[in-house]
Amino acid sequence: MSVAQATTDTAVPAAAPSRAAGGRTTGSVTGWARRFLNLLAITVVVLLLASVITFALGAMAKTNPAAAVLGETATPKDIARMNHQFGLDRPLVTQYVDWLGHAVRGDLGVSWFTTIPVTDSIKQALPVDLSIAIFAVVLAILIGGAAGIGAALSNGGVLDRAVTVVCSILGTLPPFVIGMALIVLFAVKAHLLPAGGYVPFSESPTQWLRFAALPSLALSLDVAASIARQLRTSLVGALRENYAIGAQMRGFSRRRVLFGHVLRNAAAPTLAVIGLAIPLVVGGAVMTEKLFGLPGIAQLALDSSEKGDVPVVLGTLLVTALVVVIASLVVNVAQTALDPAARRTSDAAAKGAR
Amino acid sequence: MPPQPDQTAPTSYADAARTLDVDGLQVSVGDHLVAVRDVSFEVRRAEAVGLVGESGSGKTLTCRSVLGLLPESGAVDAGRITLGEGDRAVDLTRARRSEWDQVRGSRIGAVFQDPGSYLNPSITVGHQLVEQLRVRGGLSRHDARSRAVELFGEVGLHNAEDVFHQYPHQLSGGMLQRVLIAIAVSCEPELLIADEATTALDPVVQAEILELVARLRKSHELSLLLVTHDLAVVAETCDRILVMYAGEIVESGPTEAVLADPQHPYTRALLSVASIGDWSRRTLEVIPGQPPSAGERMAGCRFAPRCRFATGDCTAGPVQIVEVAPGRAARCLRIEEIAAQPNDARVEVSA
Amino acid sequence: MRTLKALWAIPSCRFAFAVLGLVAFLVVFGGTLAPHDPLKQYTDQVLQGPSGDHLLGTDYVGRDVLSRLMAGTRLSVAGALEAVAIGAVLGIPTGLLSAWMGRIGEWISLRVADTLMILPFTVFAIAVAGTIGNGLQQAMIAVGILISPIFYRVTRSVAMGLRRTQYVEAAELMGATQWWTLRKHIWSKVLPNVAVAGAHATGSSLLIVASLSFLGLGVQPPAPTWGGMLSSDLGYLAQQSWAPIFPALLMMATVGSLNLIADGIRDATGQRRRRRGLLSRALRRGDDLRVPPQRREQRKESSDAAAA
DSSP states (O other), rough: OGGGGGOOTSSSOTTHHHHHHHHHHHOOOOOOOHHHHHHHHHHHHHHHHHHHHHHHHHHHHHHHHHHHHHHGGHHHHHHHHHHHHHTSSSSSSHHHHHHHHHTTTTTBBBOTTOOOOOOHHHHHHHHHHHHHHHHHHHHHHHHHHHHHHHHHHHHTTTTHHHHHHHHHHTTTTHHHHHHHHIIIIIISSSSSSSOOOOOOOTTOHHHEEEEEEEEHHHHHHHHHHHHHHHHHHHHHHHSSHHHHHHHHHHOHHHHIIIIIIIHHHHHHHHHHHHHHHHHHHHHHHHHHHHHHHSSSSHHHHHHHHHTTHHHHHHHHHHHHHHHHHHHHHHHHHHHHHHHHHHHOOOOOOOOHHO | OOOOOHHHOOOOOTOOOOEEEEEEEEEEEEETTEEEEEEEEETTTOEEEEEEOOOOHHHHHHHHHHHHHTTTTTTEEEEEEEESSSEEEEEEEGOOOHHHHHHHTTEEEEEESGGGGGGGGSSSSHHHHHHHHHTOOOOOOHHHHHHHHHHHHHTTTTSSSHHHHHOGGSSSSHHHHHHHHHHTTTTTTSSSEEESTTTTOHHHHHHHHHHHHHHHHHHTTTTEEEESOOHHHHHHSEEEEEEETEEEEEEEEEEHHHHSSSSHHHHHHHHHHHSSSSSSSSSSSSSSSSSOOTTOOSSSSSSSGGGGOHHHHHHHHHOEEEEETTTTEEOOOOHHHHHHHOOOHHHHOOO | HHHHHHHHTHHHHHHHHHHHHHHHHHHHHHHOOOOTTTHHHHOTTTTTTSSSSTTOBOOTTTBBHHHHHHHHHHHHHHHHHHHHHHHHHHHHHHHHHHHSSOHHHHHHHHHHHHHHHHHHHHHHHHHHHHOOOOSSSHHHHHHHHHHHHHHHHHHHHHHHHHHSSSSHHHHHHHOOOHHHHHIIHHHHHHHHHHHHHHHHHHHHHHHHHHHHHHTSSHHHHHHSHHHHHHHHHHHHTOTTEEEEEEEEHHHHHHHHHHHHHHHHHHTTTTTSHHHHHHHHHHHHHOOOOOOOOOHHHHHHHHHHHHOO
């Protein structure tokens, strides 16, 4: 990209001179870096705030380990001893810093009742929710994507209206009712799939699929509806854009225009919808767990919540928040990669590095 | 100046193969509003035809019909559009999507105003050309890549290798139009349609693009259908001119002959305005009144309300387009009377 | 008042008002008018189908479903409304203030909103129940806190836009106190947006409250709620697979009506889904958010077209 080759103004990349001079490239790099740093700062702050909220809940707890474990027979001496054992007699700030320091290293304390490390219990329960949630997101993308594309293509037609109606209805139902309907249809009436139970993926993928299918489907429909709605809107808009007409004008088939050109540009806003839905999916996974009797985080959290086992309860909340933040980060990065305006800067940065 | 047959003579294309034949085209938009009526013309091999008219005259709808890209509410009601001759003839008015896909991009290329918007914003321009070459040109990945760079050079893009990796928003308007032209001619089409392709560009770039199109026409034996509101562009580029007014062709003929000696009162008015200055405004203030809106029903000549030569006959019934000299035609009943007027009066239209 | 009239002109909103009127009636009189005691167990009539005596049948311990549905409306709706009220109280003032808080305060308040938005309702409510205690109040406070970012964001975006508009600047220049500026000029713009957000939030909150009762959080059995009824139906799907239909339908109608009204307010007050549209409108028309009738028609058509 030498400037010397630039004989006429019009036939040279508009940015060539400044880029060759290096001005623009550095600008793009800092732009990209700033974007990344900003995202990082937000992520860290959000996680910190989540930990503060979590810890504050623990600090407000009416229960203390002695009363919880020993019951009414606990003497003040016992309580003091237990409080000291769990470090509850220290100032709150010290407790928080200590708790956070351990949490960062993966130590969330031990259960007041069983003294099993909280991390171990969560490690056992989390894969259930994660596998269901990931499968649900995949299903949601497939179902919502297909419905959205179909609706956009039949813009105003029967399929379009059907998708709109189904999406509106799904939006007025709590997710567990959808799950109940699926149980009735697939388990009670058709006897196709089990209504509950679980086999870990690592044990038998096919069995896992059998047990995970209904929970994941139940969890996915809500998100699928949001995806379908957003995708339909952006596709209908994009299909009217000149570049879609341009692709058609160049003799590209319907399929190529849709999948090669339009979908790629309509995907970014749809990804944003998926990002917003992640807390719902994770929260919904908890619901689905109860609905289908899965041995996951919800089971753990509900059991310990009933007993007043504060460390376990706090651990589940913190880990859930972490999962949501990480998933949101992934979506955010994917969105950045898909967004043409964002790609411009990263592309220029890549060129500068070359 | 009486009609001079010798000026209409150099239609060397009359014997050339027919690239495009539009016959009796009628296009309606919305609720059966006829926006284009009785449009017939041909484009011969390697010939350049200019379709001129104000905005709303139906010129863009005409060229969109040829591309099969009418807006959702538009439809071809009558007439026939045939591409090519003999074995290669395709009736475009009856084409299905799969047939269109065989024609567009391969046999008809097109460039428009605002070229950037016709390119995918999130794909590099190089890849968009490569895609065209692979999908419609049938080249391998490797061949398409090298051919693309070659084509970019051919359309006058310096640093073709660099341009290859640019996204549309990184290029200037003139460069984007070159990219679009490269894509349009990449599969050796018979016909290139340019709809206001140079309108938004600054004069220097516009001249360069026109020069490029002229060069490509020669080297590729390309027929050109140039749609524009700018008579100067047509005068420079085209062999023949078609003047559209309110959805009809009112005059056609070899460019030089028509410009030198217009027959239809509207063409006369147009030329007088054009010589005064830029008439790219929506309404021509020098010609009294406004063109009828698309689809307005009128019994006779659609220019009659604004024409100082109009008589009762003009508005009584449909006026046919008739040959006034070899290769020239006009849609006017009073050509001879008008021709008999002194020159000044003929040009001046206001009543 | 004007907005209400405009809403009434939209047929779907009229339907929605009718449904919500019925729900409101049930909230007040549902318990009194219930044909049976919602807690009374007719042990000899367990899991019965609809009959003359029990119009919607009985549940697994023989309680009358219709009576439970009617009596349960109050707790279900009241819980949701309480959560929304808490959310509004927390979200609206902070949202308004954030526009005048300076960059650092703004950034922090935004991050707090982010954090509350990533916490899943169910897990947070479980944690609240496990630490502070399990009860209706605790659950609703938890939901309210997590709902507050909705109000915060809506209020903030309107306030941010209006802060930049000229007449607010003019008022500040002319020496109007900030409080006066807020009250006089901002509130009339914020209100319709908050109304839309509130209607949506009430719908969501109904669903969340039902979900929490399903998990055994919030209202404790045997007190009847919609979510609790659905929860208890779960165990008997094999015997009575149609039982969840009644509470689900009632919930669907309520939430659906709230969504319809939210859309209606949006149309009637001329709000656009995009902020830019709203702002340019606000700029053009000053204080008056009324829309001339023919414009309303146009907008309705265009929004219909967009929805179709």
